[in-house]
Amino acid sequence: xxxxxxxxxxxxxxxxxxxxxxxxxxxxxxxxxxxxxxxxxxxxxxxxxxxxxxxxxxxxxxxxxxxxxxxxxxxxxxxxxxxxxxxxxxxxxxxxxxxxxxxxxxxxxxxxxxxxxxxxxxxxxxxxxxxxxxxxxxxxxxxxxxxxxxxxxxxxxxxxxxxxxxxxxxxxxxxxxxxxxxxxxxxxxxxxxxxxxxxxxxxxxxxxxxxxxxxxxxxxxxxxxxxxxxxxxxxxxxxxxxxxxxxxxxxxxxxxxxxxxxxxxxxxxxxxxxxxxxxxxxxxxxxxxxxxxxxxxxxxxxxxxxxxxxxxxxxxxxxxxxxxxxxxxxxxxxxxxxxxxxxxxxxxxxxxxxxxxxxxxxxxxxxxxxxxxxxxxxxxxxxxxxxxxxxxxxxxxxxxxxxxxxxxxxxxxxxxxxxxxxxxxxxxxxxxxxxxxxxxxxxxxxxxxxxxxxxxxxxxxxxxxxxxxxxxxxxxxxxxxxxxxxxxxx
Amino acid sequence: xxxxxxxxxxxxxxxxxxxxxxxxxxxxxxxxxxxxxxxxxxxxxxxxxxxxxxxxxxxxxxxxxxxxxxxxxxxxxxxxxxxxxxxxxxxxxxxxxxxxxxxxxxxxxxxxxxxxxxxxxxxxxxxxxxxxxxxxxxxxxxxxxxxxxxxxxxxxxxxxxxxxxxxxxxxxxxxxxxxxxxxxxxxxxxxxxxxxxxxxxxxxxxxxxxxxxxxxxxxxxxxxxxxxxxxxxxxxxxxxxxxxxxxxxxxxxxxxxxxxxxxxxxxxxxxxxxxxxxxxxxxxxxxxxxxxxxxxxxxxxxxxxxxxxxxxxxxxxxxxxxxxxxxxxxxxxxxxxxxxxxxxxxxxxxxxxxxxxxxxxxxxxxxxxxxxxxxxxxxxxxxxxxxxxxxxxxxxxxxxxxxxxxxxxxxxxxxxxxxxxxxxxxxxxxxxxxxxxxxxxxxxxxxxxxxxxxxxxxxxxxxxxxxxxxxxxxxxxxxxxxxxxxxxxx
Numbered sequence: 001x002x003x004x005x006x007x008x009x010x011x012x013x014x015x016x017x018x019x020x021x022x023x024x025x026x027x028x029x030x031x032x033x034x035x036x037x038x039x040x041x042x043x044x045x046x047x048x049x050x051x052x053x054x055x056x057x058x059x060x061x062x063x064x065x066x067x068x069x070x071x072x073x074x075x076x077x078x079x080x081x082x083x084x085x086x087x088x089x090x091x092x093x094x095x096x097x098x099x100x101x102x103x104x105x106x107x108x109x110x111x112x113x114x115x116x117x118x119x120x121x122x123x124x125x126x127x128x129x130x131x132x133x134x135x136x137x138x139x140x141x142x143x144x145x146x147x148x149x150x151x152x153x154x155x156x157x158x159x160x161x162x163x164x165x166x167x168x169x170x171x172x173x174x175x176x177x178x179x180x181x182x183x184x185x186x187x188x189x190x191x192x193x194x195x196x197x198x199x200x201x202x203x204x205x206x207x208x209x210x211x212x213x214x215x216x217x218x219x220x221x222x223x224x225x226x227x228x229x230x231x232x233x234x235x236x237x238x239x240x241x242x243x244x245x246x247x248x249x250x251x252x253x254x255x256x257x258x259x260x261x262x263x264x265x266x267x268x269x270x271x272x273x274x275x276x277x278x279x280x281x282x283x284x285x286x287x288x289x290x291x292x293x294x295x296x297x298x299x300x301x302x303x304x305x306x307x308x309x310x311x312x313x314x315x316x317x318x319x320x321x322x323x324x325x326x327x328x329x330x331x332x333x334x335x336x337x338x339x340x341x342x343x344x345x346x347x348x349x350x351x352x353x354x355x356x357x358x359x360x361x362x363x364x365x366x367x368x369x370x371x372x373x374x375x376x377x378x379x380x381x382x383x384x385x386x387x388x389x390x391x392x393x394x395x396x397x398x399x400x401x402x403x404x405x406x407x408x409x410x411x412x413x414x415x416x417x418x419x420x421x422x423x424x425x426x427x428x429x430x431x432x433x434x435x436x437x438x439x440x441x442x443x444x445x446x447x448x449x450x451x452x453x454x455x456x457x458x459x460x461x462x463x464x465x466x467x468x469x470x471x472x473x474x475x476x477x478x479x480x481x482x483x484x485x486x487x488x489x490x
Numbered sequence: 491x492x493x494x495x496x497x498x499x500x501x502x503x504x505x506x507x508x509x510x511x512x513x514x515x516x517x518x519x520x521x522x523x524x525x526x527x528x529x530x531x532x533x534x535x536x537x538x539x540x541x542x543x544x545x546x547x548x549x550x551x552x553x554x555x556x557x558x559x560x561x562x563x564x565x566x567x568x569x570x571x572x573x574x575x576x577x578x579x580x581x582x583x584x585x586x587x588x589x590x591x592x593x594x595x596x597x598x599x600x601x602x603x604x605x606x607x608x609x610x611x612x613x614x615x616x617x618x619x620x621x622x623x624x625x626x627x628x629x630x631x632x633x634x635x636x637x638x639x640x641x642x643x644x645x646x647x648x649x650x651x652x653x654x655x656x657x658x659x660x661x662x663x664x665x666x667x668x669x670x671x672x673x674x675x676x677x678x679x680x681x682x683x684x685x686x687x688x689x690x691x692x693x694x695x696x697x698x699x700x701x702x703x704x705x706x707x708x709x710x711x712x713x714x715x716x717x718x719x720x721x722x723x724x725x726x727x728x729x730x731x732x733x734x735x736x737x738x739x740x741x742x743x744x745x746x747x748x749x750x751x752x753x754x755x756x757x758x759x760x761x762x763x764x765x766x767x768x769x770x771x772x773x774x775x776x777x778x779x780x781x782x783x784x785x786x787x788x789x790x791x792x793x794x795x796x797x798x799x800x801x802x803x804x805x806x807x808x809x810x811x812x813x814x815x816x817x818x819x820x821x822x823x824x825x826x827x828x829x830x831x832x833x834x835x836x837x838x839x840x841x842x843x844x845x846x847x848x849x850x851x852x853x854x855x856x857x858x859x860x861x862x863x864x865x866x867x868x869x870x871x872x873x874x875x876x877x878x879x880x881x882x883x884x885x886x887x888x889x890x891x892x893x894x895x896x897x898x899x900x901x902x903x904x905x906x907x908x909x910x911x912x913x914x915x916x917x918x919x920x921x922x923x924x925x926x927x928x929x930x931x932x933x934x935x936x937x938x939x940x941x942x943x944x945x946x947x948x949x950x951x952x953x954x955x956x957x958x959x960x961x962x963x964x965x966x967x968x969x970x971x972x973x974x975x976x977x978x979x980x
Contacts, residue, residue: 046837048830121637129634130627133849137623144619147611147945148819149980181671181821181843188842192707197687210840217682217841329638329848331671340538347536347978350700351707352678352842353671354980358819359623360847455637488837490639490844 008045010052010060016045017061018444019418028063029070036071037080038421040091041428044438049091051081115464118433119490120262120409120453122382124327128367128374136362143358150355152346153179153334157365161320161334164368168294170305175339178346179356183292183321183333188214188352189345190288190317190335191253195220200251202242206412206440206449208262208290209489211255223249224442227264233403234412235264239275246283253286258306260293263440263451264412265405270303277309277316289318295325295375297407298383307336314338322364324409325375328490332356332364382409385454389461393452396469402452410453418447422475423468430467435489498535500542500550506535507551508934509908518553519560526561527570528911530581531918534928539581541571605954608923609980610752610899610943612872614817618857618864626852633848640845642836643669643824647855651810651824654858658784660795665829668836669846673782673811673823678704678842679835680778680807680825681743685710690741692732696902696930696939698752698780699979701745713739714932717754723893724902725754729765736773743776748796750783753930753941754902755895760793767799767806779808785815785865787897788873797826804828812854814899815865818980822846822854872899875944879951883942886959892942900943908937909965913958916965920957925979 008016020035021028039045051057054072058065072089075081083089143154152158158174165172180186187210195201197219203211205224215222225245227235237256246254256276258268268276280287289306307316314337321333335345349355367374386404389411393402399416415423420437427434437446456464498506510525511518529535541547544562548555562579565571573579629646642648648664655662670676677700685691687709693701695714705712715735717725727746736744746766748758758766770777779796797806804827811823825835839845857864876894879901883892889906905913910927917924927936946954 046834048834116637119637119639121639123636124634124638126634130631133627133630137620137627140623141620143819144614144616144817146613146819147606147609147980148614148813148817149609149611149978150819151978181675181847182845184840185671185843197709210844213841217838219687323638323844327634327638328844329633329636329640331843331845331847344536344538348707350674350978351703353675353821354700354813354818354978355672355821357671357821357847357850359849359853363849488639488641488840488844490637 006046006048007050008052010056013052013057014060015443018438018447020444029067030074032061032063032067032071033074033078036075037078038425040080041425045091047091050088051091053088114431114433115456115460115467116433117453117456117464118435118488119328120451120455121324121328121490122378122409122455124329125374125378128370129327129363132363132366135366136359139362139366140359143362148355148358150179150358150361151349152342153177153356154358154361154365157332157361157368160365160368161336164371165305165307165318165336168302168305170308170336171311172336173339176336176342178335178342179361180333180335181353181356182323182331183290183319184210184214185353186319186321186333186335187211187255187288187290188217189349190319191215191218191220192352193345193348194286195252199253200249202245202249202251202254204237204256204261204264205442206263206437206446207255208257209435209439211290212442215255220252222442223251224445227261227266230266232406233401233414234405235261235266235403237266237268237272239272239279242276243279246279246285251285253288254280255288255290256306257290257292258303259291260296260405260408262290262293262408263410263449265403265408265410267297267303267406268306273304273306274309276306280315281310281313284315286315286317289316291318292321292324293408294320295371296379296382296409298379298386299406312338314341317341322367323490325371325378326364326367330360330364332360379407382407382454385458385461386411388458389452389454389465392462392465396465397472400450409455410451413450413452415448415450419475420447420450423450423471426475427468427471430471432464432467432471434468439489496536496538497540498542500546503542503547504550505933508928508937510934519557520564522551522553522557522561523564523568526565527568528915530570531915535581537581540578541581543578604921604923605946605950605957606923607943607946607954608925608978609818610941610945611814611818611980612868612899612945614819615864615868618860619817619853622853622856625856626849629852629856630849633852638845638848640669640848640851641839642832643667643846644848644851644855647822647851647858650855650858651826654861655795655797655808655826658792658795660798660826661801662826663829666826666832668825668832669851670823670825671843671846672813672821673780673809674700674704675843676809676811676823676825677701677745677778677780678707679839680809681705681708681710682842683835683838684776685742689743690739692735692739692741692744694727694746694751694754695932696753696927696936697745698747699925699929701780702932705745710742712932713741714935717751717756720756722896723891723904724895725751725756725893727756727758727762729762729769732766733769736769736775741775743778744770745778745780746796747780747782748793749781750786750895750898752780752783752898753900753939755893755898755900757787757793757896758796763794763796764799766796770805771800771803774805776805776807779806781808782811782814783898784810785861786869786872786899788869788876789896802828804831807831812857813980815861815868816854816857820850820854822850869897872897872944875948875951876901878948879942879944879955882952882955886955887962890940899945900941903940903942905938905940910937910940912965913940913961917958917961920961922954922957922961924958929979 054068058068158177162172230236317337401414402411424434424436437449544558548558648667652662720726807827891904892901914924914926927939
């Protein structure tokens with residue numbers, strides 16, 4: 001089965017481990033074993049990954065081979081590793097003492113007892129969705145006679161998306177729009193088209209985990225630019241640092257989330273947007289602007305879309321999605337950029353997919369026509385949910401320092417101890433799914449941070465916080481955690 | 491804009507050119523220019539690709555630099571190339587004398603005058619689709635409260651797909667099924683998971699163009715194994731040759747279409763399926779079995795699914811799709827393999843996409859429950875359409891030698907002249923979209939072949955053949971063709 005397995009090199013593995021050494025330098029082997037177990041349970045070290053031989057890892061970490069050997073022994077005993085003599089060691093899931101479960105661990109069912117705080121995602125806007133779906137089934141009639149492949153997107157939807165940009169202050173024509181299967185595919189198409197193996201992609205740090213996964217998937221390398229502080233605890237961009245990094249690292253692409261940045265919630269101001277576009281023009285570096293959360297601002301003032309500073313340039317590529325504003329189950333996203341680049345992306349798309357589903361496109365076209373009304377209610381609900389969660393956190397975790405975002409679906413919290421991964425593992429045993437801080441960073445950063453969505457129904461949110469409190473209290477006494485599967489994030 | 495462009499190296503370019511030299515060795519420059527223009531118009535050489543400098547191409551082709559310079563000059567005059575001094579030359583589209591058009595050239599609308607023989611795809615089965623869509627909108631109600639991300643697929647659909655395999659003689663459980671966005675994404679996920687840059691993937695030759703695109707997208711390399719002859723003109727597999735190629739080339743993956751092979755229409759017999767699986771076991775080489783067309787056989791006897799010879803092995807990975815049997819506009823496909831590999835593919839999926847749309851999955855679950863009845867009518871129609879096309883071809887093109895496939899949607903035709911690319915370019919001017927033979931091959935092979943779907947309505951099929959006859963007659967006298975865009979294939 002070796003052929004089907006993946007490997008991780010000693011230096012990548014060392015980076016993934018992050019800061020694992022105990023401050024007093026004692027108990028190195030058990031600290032190393034603990035960290036590896038955390039990475040497996042948290043999903044950052046995928047299952048059935050062949051880890052480096054003891055000798056190589058010892059060299060990469062600058063510790064003795066005996067230390068690594070002892071750590072591997074511990075992991076084998078805990079059934080986190082299995083080894084075959086002469087062949088190597090692979091990660092695996094420790095057995096689940098609670099017995100088998102048919103819950104899909106990647107995507108637990110909403111009606112189970114598991115409280116999902118790994119996904120920042122809302123239920124569908126029920127009434128509007130039912131109306132749109134029923135109408136779309138009617139619209140579908142006229143298209144059943146065609147072959148159904150829509151590589152660029154249905155004209156009706158491309159027009160609706162273009163109209164929405166135009167309304168937001170960014171004049172757009174339908175030929176500047178490519179409809180994709182969700183925002184993630186939009187990101188993947190752009191990364192695939194504009195980067196090659198080894199190329200650098202500049203990212204905010206922290207950033208959206210699935211964008212990091214996409215960059216890794218295409219064998220490009222993320223270059224992190226740290227987010228700075230902001231009075232409301234979200235974050236800010238240091239444009240000077242960003243420009244210097246573009247100059248020094250010469251990335252092929254800059255991936256940014258200027259609207260309710262995921263996970264910090266930061267919003268890029270108008271002046272900085274202009275500077276960003278000037279930087280792109282000056283250096284010829286394309287910007288990939290992720291606007292997934294743009295429709296979910298709580299205030300009246302929405303910044304000008306970044307692309308409005310260069311509406312016809314292929315150097316600004318905007319990605320949008322119906323998943324957060326409308327519903328994740330729709331899987332409709334899009335790219336907006338210069339028309340020739342749209343056509344080029346569409347032509348390259350056939351390698352990975354032959355177009356978006358027709359019916360979903362019809363539904364989104366109907367919903368987008370009315371998007372401000374459809375989202376009005378959920379923006380009010382989200383604001384109230386944010387305030388409720390902040391209230392509860394102040395009582396339950398007075399020493400945690402949460403952000404106070406002006407839009408989006410989640411808080412970014414600075415914990416009082418660097419225990420985010422450990423908390424996520426223990427919380428899982430209390431029936432709460434978390435995405436630990438390091439999921440949003442590179443090389444194990446953000447162990448002191450946690451993203452907490454406020455998208456659960458209020459009673460379930462309260463229940464989740466109670467369970468989190470138990471998990472947090474139990475952290476030091478936690479027995480080796482045993483969990484059924486890594487957690488996906490959205 | 492250099493940063494956003496792609497390049498093609500001199501040796502890749504030379505391979506793509508295939509056999510371009512005139513038999514008498516005269517008029518080299520104009521023959522070279524003609525071939526480059528064909529490749530651009532036919533879509534095999536993408537737009538805005540930077541082609542090699544004259545000196546490098548001359549070396550790769552073994553011709554004088556003067557020859558290449560003259561060819562490039564011709565291409566610049568014809569507006570197929572544009573150059574910037576010191577920067578290089580890029581492919582572009584020659585201007586369209588008919589003026590701009592808002593037709594999506596990648597996916598022309600069915601109601602236009604363009605007759606699409608590039609896609610082997612049927613309209614939706616109208617009545618069944620309407621019923622299933624209406625019912626699915628009802629089913630959707632129960633799921634609107636969840637977040638809608640379904641990375642593995644809706645349980646109801648996974649169960650329906652598993653049941654269908656079980657009925658076909660391949661016992662399958664839902665946890666052996668991963669739902670994807672169409673069969674193409676299923677292929678892409680497997681190629682991404684099991685190959686790395688430079689790895690070899692064995693393919694039949696000819697094969698499905700979008701699989702070749704997928705292999706190239708992941709920077710793997712196709713290793714072609716020629717299809718042999720068959721009395722009905724489709725094709726056959728030489729298992730000895732295939733085994734020898736696996737031994738010599740040590741591919742990481744073997745991609746095969748044993749059911750109504752695309753484009754030849756060949757069907758792999760039961761004995762060969764068993765040998766194939768034995769080969770996979772013996773060499774540890776995984777098989778990627780594309781069953782996209784499996785529901786569209788004309789006869790009563792269906793061969794045992796290949797995976798039935800190793801139902802629980804991750805070495806046999808089967809890909810299926812609703813696109814051909816049901817409708818392309820649904821974009822639902824799946825992978826069937828060992829459950830651990832299913833989970834691994836799902837975990838890696840987040841890099842490119844966050845799951846399949848919920849409503850489409852509900853529709854397919856309903857349609858699959860009844861798939862034999864839903865497809866019964868179209869299998870009868872397809873058989874009649876095949877015979878009708880064979881009849882007409884015998885009259886219109888008596889010197890072409892078409893296959894007589896026992897299922898699927900298209901003929902594979904041996905032409906009496908190696909003019910497939912040229913025909914596809916000229917046919918476009920007559921309002922017929924074709925996928926030329928070389929789209930199904932590597933390095934310019936199959937210039938003497940053409941895939942012709944029989945999926946158009948009969949009156950439109952007849953009209954298309956009349957136009958093709960005109961195009962074929964006009965081949966030698968064809969003026970330089972000017973076309974608005976490359977053609978996609980499905």
